[in-house]
Amino acid sequence: xxxxxxxxxxxxxxxxxxxxxxxxxxxxxxxxxxxxxxxxxxxxxxxxxxxxxxxxxxxxxxxxxxxxxxxxxxxxxxxxxxxxxxxxxxxxxxxxxxxxxxxxxxxxxxxxxxxxxxxxxxxxxxxxxxxxxxxxxxxxxxxxxxxxxxxxxxxxxxxxxxxxxxxxxxxxxxxxxxxxxxxxxxxxxxxxxxxxxxxxxxxxxxxxxxxxxxxxxxxxxxxxxxxxxxxxxxxxxxxxxxxxxxxxxxxxxxxxxxxxxxxxxxxxxxxxxxxxxxxxxxxxxxxxxxxxxxxxxxxxxxxxxxxxxxxxxxxxxxxxxxxxxxxxxxxxxxxxxxxxxxxxxxxxxxxxxxxxxxxxxxxxxxxxxxx
Numbered sequence: 273x274x275x276x277x278x279x280x281x282x283x284x285x286x287x288x289x290x291x292x293x294x295x296x297x298x299x300x301x302x303x304x305x306x307x308x309x310x311x312x313x314x315x316x317x318x319x320x321x322x323x324x325x326x327x328x329x330x331x332x333x334x335x336x337x338x339x340x341x342x343x344x345x346x347x348x349x350x351x352x353x354x355x356x357x358x359x360x361x362x363x364x365x366x367x368x369x370x371x372x373x374x375x376x377x378x379x380x381x382x383x384x385x386x387x388x389x390x391x392x393x394x395x396x397x398x399x400x401x402x403x404x405x406x407x408x409x410x411x412x413x414x415x416x417x418x419x420x421x422x423x424x425x426x427x428x429x430x431x432x433x434x435x436x437x438x439x440x441x442x443x444x445x446x447x448x449x450x451x452x453x454x455x456x457x458x459x460x461x462x463x464x465x466x467x468x469x470x471x472x473x474x475x476x477x478x479x480x481x482x483x484x485x486x487x488x489x490x491x492x493x494x495x496x497x498x499x500x501x502x503x504x505x506x507x508x509x510x511x512x513x514x515x516x517x518x519x520x521x522x523x524x525x526x527x528x529x530x531x532x533x534x535x536x537x538x539x540x541x542x543x544x545x546x547x548x549x550x551x552x553x554x555x556x557x558x559x560x561x562x563x564x565x566x567x568x569x570x571x572x573x574x575x576x577x578x579x580x581x582x583x584x585x586x587x588x589x590x591x592x593x594x595x596x597x598x599x600x601x602x603x604x605x606x607x608x609x610x611x612x613x614x615x616x617x618x619x620x621x622x623x624x625x626x627x628x629x630x631x632x633x634x635x636x637x638x639x640x641x642x643x
Contacts, residue, residue, distance in 0.1 A: 291462030301376025308369030315362025319355035353503040382475040391455040398447025491534035498527035508562035556604035
């Protein structure tokens with residue numbers, strides 16, 4: 273038996289034909305784990321904050337004989353549906369970030385495509401959100417000033433301006449700068465080579481082209497969002513707002529359609545591409561038609577929000593909510609264009625093997641031909 277040479281260079285220490293990015297990937301992984309932990313803490317604290325807001329009385333205009341304001345009941349009662357939705361959303365976000373962070377620490381190859389999809393989606397949504405916020409900004413300062421309790425001393429306008437611009441800076445950092453940084457980190461030269469070199473095993477992200485994987489993950493997110501709305505039992509449908517068990521059943525059905533399309537899209541089925549295209553167009557048309565006819569205030573009312581909550585949401589959405597309809601129309605055009613781009617990756621079942629199927633065993637060696 274031959275003993276290894278004591279001064280031999282270890283395999284991992286030998287020069288690599290690419291830039292080793294393990295250190296930066298490790299740092300990002302730790303950061304993502306911390307983000308997940310923060311999301312979990314927020315998820316636990318959110319229902320507590322909602323409960324405190326529902327029991328703390330608000331001051332009423334006017335003073336009693338001693339000069340103190342008279343308290344009234346809290347204007348926003350505790351809503352278990354909103355609390356449950358917040359907990360589930362933050363829990364899902366926490367699990368996702370911690371899972372991806374651990375994968376990055378272990379230098380798993382599936383982290384890169386997943387983070388590029390999430391990063392670009394986050395960045396595009398953030399840019400649109402910040403632009404929408406800037407367009408709606410002229411009325412937001414007045415809306416914040418009008419939200420002060422009646423009879424209480426009104427703070428100077430400069431206070432609301434500071435809050436407004438601080439919110440804008442925070443939104444820009446979290447919704448634009450942070451996802452742009454993640455996209456840049458995982459797009460650098462050497463990241464792909466690093467994860468593929470230190471994790472040579474075929475992963476689930478390798479079985480589907482990245483553009484199609486993005487569509488599949490978006491459909492999964494749409495299915496999860498539909499399931500969240502089952503708490504409210506409200507469904508916009510063909511120009512009217514359906515409520516009750518019928519709305520809950522319809523929402524579950526729509527979520528199931530999104531889930532099936534997500535799986536079949538991942539499998540590169542051409543029928544799934546057509547299904548995704550039809551569902552995106554129909555759902556956007558239905559949403560715009562219904563809310564343009566009924567209005568957002570009616571939707572909030574049917575969902576069970578109090579008049580005070582409805583008034584507050586309408587005030588901060590620009591009054592009529594027509595801007596949100598333009599945002600829905602914009603995203604519909606973007607999604608349709610992206611689906612047209614991704615269509616080239618879908619092939620008939622008889623010409624492309626199932627990407628989820630295991631690799632076929634090697635063929636046996638041919639027998640020698642007798643001379």
